[in-house]
Amino acid sequence: MATRHLFAGLAWARGLLPLVLLLALWQLVFARSSIHFPPPLAWWDSLVAMQKSGLLGEATLATLGSVLSGFLLASACGLAGGLLIGVSRTARRILGPLLEFFRALPPPVIVPVLILWLGYAESLKLLVVVSAAIWPVLLNVSAAITRTEPLLLDVAKSFRLSRAKTIWKIQIPASLPEFFLGMRVALPLAVVVTLLVEILTSLPGIGSLMTQAQRNYQSAQLFGLLVVVGLLGFIISAAFTLIEKGVVGRWQPRH
């Protein structure tokens, strides 16, 4: 078992070859003083320096906190809204066209509007992230609920479940996979929007560190931060996959 995992890991790792080659080549070709393409070891040095001054850790925590809180809040609101719209035909008819418009509106456009209203406040970050990340969750949940297997609803009817119980025992569990699908789309969106707000407003976070690095031509810092952002995205998405497997797996139909 362990050896099988080892082999699988090795088989996966050979796919890293192009990336490793690229970085090695980069290291060899460009001089440390290069303004546009400083070599990877220089990125590392500047990251270490930033970590020592405490800047990096602080910014990472700020970004991570805003991504997670915004994402969780958006998921909760999206679930609630999706349930309402999915369960009630009337709500769907009333809100449908409005939702269509907000879904088509690219989320970053909301940022300048909210800046004008709220100024550069910390609450701005959260609000923007939620207003951008809520849509995939909401739309997926409402679609899943309108498409609930009719047989399941018949079961509810023959057990004489109340409306609330039907929703709680049947429709919510049945829409769980779609809920997670929506969250899977919402998660990278939360990262993107958080970074965007930080870049635009210089609120503390990795995004504003990147803008500062770019303005000061600290390109080694900038590339280092890009790697940090990539790792952060990778870790968040991997953690989400684990949680998804744990939760959705429990409700999967057993054959």
Added chain:
Amino acid sequence: MTDRVKEAFAEHAPGALAILLLLGAWQWTVQSGRVQFDYLPSPSAILLALWAVTLSGDLLKDTVHTLQATLLGWLIVCVIGITLGAALGYSKTLRNYTLASIELARPLPGVAFVPVALLLFGFSMRTELLVIAIPSLWPILINTMGGVLAIHPRLFDVARMLRFSRVQVFRKILIPAALPSIVVGCRLSLGLALVMAIIAEIVGNPEGLGYAVVREQQAMAPDRMFAYVFAIGILGVVFNAVLQALSRRFVPNPSLAQR
């Protein structure tokens, strides 16, 4: 016929009514001065501003720029993504030696490339194109790869029997059989490209609709800012509709060639 009209009315009337009511309430609140809020223009003011920017030609100019950048970036990405994706789907060796790198690179958020692009290219169209291209590459690449992977192996036997060359296999088997997934990928990418174009314009390239919103925000002209936001939303709705119509048109038989 009348039943269908009635049905359509029952379906759409509540939504239209809700929008009208919302707009009415908004107009009334602002006009009656009940809410002291400097940066919330009334719907009528927004409409007037929309009319003004349409007449002055600003709206057209900005829209054209955004659409140009979006389509150009998308075309570049289509060529690269379909070629790479098809090659990746076709060759297992290639997959073995690249997939992990792709998995690591893919979650990199597109916005993070804005400062990098700015460092390399300054405030320019090239910055915008780079910011558009990197994130919108992935849906096309992944979908094309998936489409090619899902082709029934028998089709390749046919190709061997007909002694197709590699190029012929590509053109006559791979691309047509994988077309439905390729179209899906292209559609996702185009939607993403529009969003990324607007992001790039907000942060990087001072042109187009995205920049217009920021420009009006900084000019403290909320009515024109909302006019642009509204225009972008409409553009998004139109984009979605066109994309859906096109993908229905271009995928004649739903994945007959797939397993």
